[in-house]
Amino acid sequence: MNRPALDERRLRVLDALRGRLVVSCQARDGEPLHGPLHMRAMALSALAGGASGLRLEGPDDVAAVRAVTTVPVIGLWKIGSEGAYITPTMESVRAVASAGADVVAVDGTGRARPDGSTLADVVREMHQIGVLVMADVASVDQGVAAQEAGADLVGSTLSGYVGDDAPPVGPDLPLVGALASALSVPVVAEGRISTPEHAREALALGATTVVVGGAITRPAAITERFVAALDARPATTDTSEVAR
Numbered sequence: 001m002n003r004p005a006l007d008e009r010r011l012r013v014l015d016a017l018r019g020r021l022v023v024s025c026q027a028r029d030g031e032p033l034h035g036p037l038h039m040r041a042m043a044l045s046a047l048a049g050g051a052s053g054l055r056l057e058g059p060d061d062v063a064a065v066r067a068v069t070t071v072p073v074i075g076l077w078k079i080g081s082e083g084a085y086i087t088p089t090m091e092s093v094r095a096v097a098s099a100g101a102d103v104v105a106v107d108g109t110g111r112a113r114p115d116g117s118t119l120a121d122v123v124r125e126m127h128q129i130g131v132l133v134m135a136d137v138a139s140v141d142q143g144v145a146a147q148e149a150g151a152d153l154v155g156s157t158l159s160g161y162v163g164d165d166a167p168p169v170g171p172d173l174p175l176v177g178a179l180a181s182a183l184s185v186p187v188v189a190e191g192r193i194s195t196p197e198h199a200r201e202a203l204a205l206g207a208t209t210v211v212v213g214g215a216i217t218r219p220a221a222i223t224e225r226f227v228a229a230l231d232a233r234p235a236t237t238d239t240s241e242v243a244r
Protein backbone atom coordinates (compact mmCIF):
# COMPACT_ATOMS: atom_id res chain seq x y z
CA MET A 1 0.00 0.00 0.00
CA ASN A 2 1.31 3.44 -0.94
CA ARG A 3 0.84 4.80 2.60
CA PRO A 4 2.81 8.07 2.35
CA ALA A 5 0.99 9.14 -0.84
CA LEU A 6 -2.36 8.21 0.66
CA ASP A 7 -1.73 9.92 3.99
CA GLU A 8 -0.44 13.05 2.28
CA ARG A 9 -3.48 13.23 0.02
CA ARG A 10 -5.88 12.56 2.90
CA LEU A 11 -4.37 15.42 4.91
CA ARG A 12 -4.40 17.80 1.96
CA VAL A 13 -7.98 17.00 0.92
CA LEU A 14 -9.45 17.13 4.41
CA ASP A 15 -7.58 20.31 5.32
CA ALA A 16 -8.93 21.97 2.18
CA LEU A 17 -12.52 20.80 2.63
CA ARG A 18 -13.12 20.90 6.38
CA GLY A 19 -16.05 23.24 7.07
CA ARG A 20 -16.16 24.35 3.46
CA LEU A 21 -18.17 24.05 0.26
CA VAL A 22 -17.75 21.56 -2.57
CA VAL A 23 -19.68 22.34 -5.74
CA SER A 24 -20.94 19.48 -7.88
CA CYS A 25 -20.78 20.40 -11.57
CA GLN A 26 -22.66 17.80 -13.59
CA ALA A 27 -24.75 17.85 -16.75
CA ARG A 28 -26.22 14.75 -18.29
CA ASP A 29 -25.92 13.79 -21.94
CA GLY A 30 -28.68 15.74 -23.73
CA GLU A 31 -28.55 18.74 -21.39
CA PRO A 32 -27.30 21.99 -22.99
CA LEU A 33 -24.36 22.21 -20.59
CA HIS A 34 -23.17 18.64 -21.14
CA GLY A 35 -19.49 18.34 -22.02
CA PRO A 36 -16.08 19.14 -20.55
CA LEU A 37 -15.84 22.66 -21.97
CA HIS A 38 -19.05 23.73 -20.27
CA MET A 39 -18.27 21.87 -17.06
CA ARG A 40 -14.82 23.42 -16.92
CA ALA A 41 -16.40 26.87 -17.21
CA MET A 42 -18.94 25.91 -14.53
CA ALA A 43 -16.20 24.63 -12.23
CA LEU A 44 -14.12 27.79 -12.72
CA SER A 45 -17.22 29.86 -11.93
CA ALA A 46 -17.74 27.90 -8.71
CA LEU A 47 -14.09 28.42 -7.78
CA ALA A 48 -14.41 32.14 -8.54
CA GLY A 49 -17.29 32.17 -6.05
CA GLY A 50 -15.15 30.56 -3.37
CA ALA A 51 -15.79 26.83 -3.67
CA SER A 52 -13.07 24.80 -1.97
CA GLY A 53 -13.60 21.58 -3.88
CA LEU A 54 -15.41 20.16 -6.89
CA ARG A 55 -17.43 17.04 -7.61
CA LEU A 56 -17.34 16.06 -11.28
CA GLU A 57 -18.91 13.33 -13.36
CA GLY A 58 -17.07 11.34 -16.03
CA PRO A 59 -13.35 11.02 -16.79
CA ASP A 60 -13.52 13.69 -19.52
CA ASP A 61 -14.90 16.34 -17.15
CA VAL A 62 -12.50 15.31 -14.38
CA ALA A 63 -9.49 15.60 -16.72
CA ALA A 64 -10.64 18.94 -18.18
CA VAL A 65 -11.02 20.49 -14.73
CA ARG A 66 -7.92 18.82 -13.24
CA ALA A 67 -5.89 20.59 -15.91
CA VAL A 68 -6.92 24.01 -14.57
CA THR A 69 -7.04 23.65 -10.78
CA THR A 70 -5.32 21.98 -7.87
CA VAL A 71 -8.35 22.03 -5.50
CA PRO A 72 -9.61 18.63 -4.34
CA VAL A 73 -11.68 16.87 -6.99
CA ILE A 74 -14.21 14.18 -6.11
CA GLY A 75 -14.75 12.22 -9.32
CA LEU A 76 -17.42 9.73 -10.25
CA TRP A 77 -18.78 8.11 -13.37
CA LYS A 78 -22.50 7.45 -13.65
CA ILE A 79 -23.18 4.37 -15.75
CA GLY A 80 -26.87 3.63 -16.27
CA SER A 81 -29.47 4.71 -13.77
CA GLU A 82 -30.57 1.46 -12.11
CA GLY A 83 -29.04 -0.20 -9.05
CA ALA A 84 -25.44 0.76 -8.36
CA TYR A 85 -24.82 3.35 -11.07
CA ILE A 86 -22.21 5.58 -9.40
CA THR A 87 -18.78 4.40 -10.62
CA PRO A 88 -20.07 0.80 -10.59
CA THR A 89 -17.11 -1.13 -12.01
CA MET A 90 -13.38 -1.35 -11.32
CA GLU A 91 -12.80 -0.13 -14.89
CA SER A 92 -14.82 3.04 -14.21
CA VAL A 93 -13.08 3.57 -10.85
CA ARG A 94 -9.66 3.33 -12.55
CA ALA A 95 -10.71 5.71 -15.32
CA VAL A 96 -11.87 8.39 -12.86
CA ALA A 97 -8.68 8.02 -10.80
CA SER A 98 -6.48 8.18 -13.92
CA ALA A 99 -8.26 11.35 -15.01
CA GLY A 100 -6.93 13.02 -11.88
CA ALA A 101 -9.55 12.73 -9.13
CA ASP A 102 -8.26 12.95 -5.56
CA VAL A 103 -11.32 11.06 -4.34
CA VAL A 104 -13.36 8.52 -6.29
CA ALA A 105 -17.03 8.42 -5.28
CA VAL A 106 -18.78 5.08 -5.60
CA ASP A 107 -22.13 3.55 -4.67
CA GLY A 108 -21.96 2.60 -1.00
CA THR A 109 -25.45 1.16 -0.60
CA GLY A 110 -24.28 -2.45 -0.77
CA ARG A 111 -26.15 -3.05 -4.03
CA ALA A 112 -24.43 -5.50 -6.36
CA ARG A 113 -21.84 -4.01 -8.67
CA PRO A 114 -22.17 -5.31 -12.25
CA ASP A 115 -18.58 -6.62 -12.40
CA GLY A 116 -18.88 -8.38 -9.03
CA SER A 117 -16.38 -6.06 -7.34
CA THR A 118 -17.01 -4.85 -3.80
CA LEU A 119 -16.45 -1.56 -2.02
CA ALA A 120 -13.52 -3.20 -0.21
CA ASP A 121 -11.97 -4.10 -3.60
CA VAL A 122 -12.30 -0.47 -4.71
CA VAL A 123 -10.71 0.76 -1.47
CA ARG A 124 -7.81 -1.71 -1.69
CA GLU A 125 -6.91 -0.77 -5.25
CA MET A 126 -7.39 2.99 -4.83
CA HIS A 127 -5.32 3.07 -1.65
CA GLN A 128 -2.49 1.35 -3.50
CA ILE A 129 -2.28 4.34 -5.83
CA GLY A 130 -2.90 6.92 -3.10
CA VAL A 131 -6.48 7.83 -4.07
CA LEU A 132 -9.27 8.26 -1.50
CA VAL A 133 -12.70 6.64 -1.70
CA MET A 134 -16.04 8.27 -0.88
CA ALA A 135 -19.01 5.94 -0.34
CA ASP A 136 -22.37 7.41 -1.36
CA VAL A 137 -24.97 5.94 0.99
CA ALA A 138 -28.65 6.23 1.89
CA SER A 139 -28.70 5.01 5.50
CA VAL A 140 -26.67 4.81 8.69
CA ASP A 141 -26.23 1.02 8.36
CA GLN A 142 -24.79 1.50 4.89
CA GLY A 143 -22.47 4.18 6.25
CA VAL A 144 -21.21 1.85 8.99
CA ALA A 145 -20.62 -0.94 6.44
CA ALA A 146 -18.81 1.50 4.14
CA GLN A 147 -16.54 2.62 6.95
CA GLU A 148 -15.80 -1.03 7.78
CA ALA A 149 -14.95 -1.62 4.11
CA GLY A 150 -12.35 1.13 4.39
CA ALA A 151 -14.10 4.12 2.80
CA ASP A 152 -12.30 7.39 3.59
CA LEU A 153 -15.42 9.56 3.44
CA VAL A 154 -19.12 8.73 3.61
CA GLY A 155 -21.75 10.89 1.92
CA SER A 156 -25.52 11.14 2.36
CA THR A 157 -25.72 11.43 -1.45
CA LEU A 158 -28.12 8.58 -2.16
CA SER A 159 -30.76 9.24 0.48
CA GLY A 160 -34.08 9.49 -1.33
CA TYR A 161 -32.80 7.78 -4.47
CA VAL A 162 -32.77 4.06 -3.68
CA GLY A 163 -36.48 3.18 -3.66
CA ASP A 164 -39.31 3.73 -6.13
CA ASP A 165 -40.63 6.88 -4.45
CA ALA A 166 -39.76 10.32 -5.79
CA PRO A 167 -37.11 11.98 -3.63
CA PRO A 168 -38.36 14.48 -1.06
CA VAL A 169 -37.84 18.19 -1.70
CA GLY A 170 -35.36 18.97 1.08
CA PRO A 171 -32.08 17.40 2.18
CA ASP A 172 -31.89 14.45 4.58
CA LEU A 173 -30.26 16.41 7.39
CA PRO A 174 -31.30 13.86 10.04
CA LEU A 175 -29.25 11.26 8.15
CA VAL A 176 -26.28 13.64 8.04
CA GLY A 177 -26.46 14.04 11.83
CA ALA A 178 -26.91 10.31 12.40
CA LEU A 179 -23.94 9.44 10.16
CA ALA A 180 -21.78 12.00 11.93
CA SER A 181 -22.68 10.44 15.30
CA ALA A 182 -22.15 6.86 14.18
CA LEU A 183 -18.96 7.16 12.13
CA SER A 184 -15.37 8.12 12.80
CA VAL A 185 -14.60 8.87 9.14
CA PRO A 186 -15.56 12.30 7.75
CA VAL A 187 -19.18 12.69 6.67
CA VAL A 188 -20.08 14.57 3.51
CA ALA A 189 -23.51 16.22 3.47
CA GLU A 190 -24.84 15.87 -0.07
CA GLY A 191 -28.22 15.73 -1.78
CA ARG A 192 -30.82 18.45 -2.26
CA ILE A 193 -28.94 21.01 -0.18
CA SER A 194 -30.61 24.03 -1.70
CA THR A 195 -29.95 26.98 0.59
CA PRO A 196 -27.00 28.42 2.51
CA GLU A 197 -28.98 27.65 5.69
CA HIS A 198 -29.14 23.94 4.80
CA ALA A 199 -25.38 23.98 4.27
CA ARG A 200 -24.70 25.64 7.61
CA GLU A 201 -27.05 23.26 9.41
CA ALA A 202 -25.30 20.26 7.87
CA LEU A 203 -21.98 21.44 9.31
CA ALA A 204 -23.61 22.10 12.68
CA LEU A 205 -24.87 18.51 12.64
CA GLY A 206 -21.33 17.24 12.28
CA ALA A 207 -20.69 17.04 8.54
CA THR A 208 -17.06 17.66 7.61
CA THR A 209 -17.93 19.25 4.28
CA VAL A 210 -20.99 20.05 2.19
CA VAL A 211 -21.59 19.28 -1.50
CA VAL A 212 -24.09 21.43 -3.37
CA GLY A 213 -25.03 20.61 -6.95
CA GLY A 214 -28.29 21.57 -8.58
CA ALA A 215 -28.96 24.67 -6.49
CA ILE A 216 -25.79 26.19 -7.99
CA THR A 217 -25.05 24.42 -11.26
CA ARG A 218 -28.34 23.39 -12.87
CA PRO A 219 -29.78 26.55 -14.46
CA ALA A 220 -32.71 24.68 -16.04
CA ALA A 221 -33.83 23.36 -12.64
CA ILE A 222 -33.32 26.75 -11.00
CA THR A 223 -35.39 28.40 -13.76
CA GLU A 224 -38.14 25.81 -13.29
CA ARG A 225 -38.48 26.80 -9.63
CA PHE A 226 -39.06 30.43 -10.55
CA VAL A 227 -41.46 29.56 -13.37
CA ALA A 228 -43.48 27.28 -11.08
CA ALA A 229 -43.66 30.01 -8.45
CA LEU A 230 -45.00 32.49 -11.00
CA ASP A 231 -47.48 29.98 -12.39
CA ALA A 232 -48.71 29.33 -8.86
CA ARG A 233 -49.32 33.00 -8.05
CA PRO A 234 -52.85 33.86 -6.96
CA ALA A 235 -54.94 35.54 -9.69
CA THR A 236 -54.92 39.31 -9.16
CA THR A 237 -58.09 41.06 -8.02
CA ASP A 238 -56.45 44.46 -8.32
CA THR A 239 -58.11 46.15 -11.31
CA SER A 240 -55.34 48.77 -11.59
CA GLU A 241 -53.03 45.87 -12.44
CA VAL A 242 -55.29 44.86 -15.35
CA ALA A 243 -55.52 48.44 -16.64
CA ARG A 244 -51.75 48.84 -17.00
Ligand SMILES: CC(=O)N[C@H](C=O)[C@@H](O)[C@H](O)[C@H](O)COP(=O)(O)O
Nearest residue numbers: 024157161191192193212213214215
Ligand atom coordinates in the same frame (compact mmCIF):
# COMPACT_ATOMS: atom_id res chain seq x y z
C1 LIG B 1 -28.48 10.86 -6.59
C2 LIG B 1 -27.35 11.20 -7.52
O1 LIG B 1 -27.14 10.51 -8.49
N1 LIG B 1 -26.61 12.27 -7.19
C3 LIG B 1 -25.55 12.71 -8.05
C4 LIG B 1 -24.26 12.41 -7.48
O2 LIG B 1 -23.22 12.77 -7.87
C5 LIG B 1 -25.75 14.10 -8.61
O3 LIG B 1 -26.76 13.98 -9.59
C6 LIG B 1 -26.17 15.22 -7.64
O4 LIG B 1 -26.34 16.40 -8.39
C7 LIG B 1 -25.19 15.49 -6.54
O5 LIG B 1 -25.24 14.43 -5.63
C8 LIG B 1 -25.45 16.77 -5.76
O6 LIG B 1 -26.74 16.77 -5.27
P1 LIG B 1 -27.74 18.00 -5.51
O7 LIG B 1 -27.70 18.29 -6.99
O8 LIG B 1 -29.09 17.52 -5.04
O9 LIG B 1 -27.20 19.18 -4.69
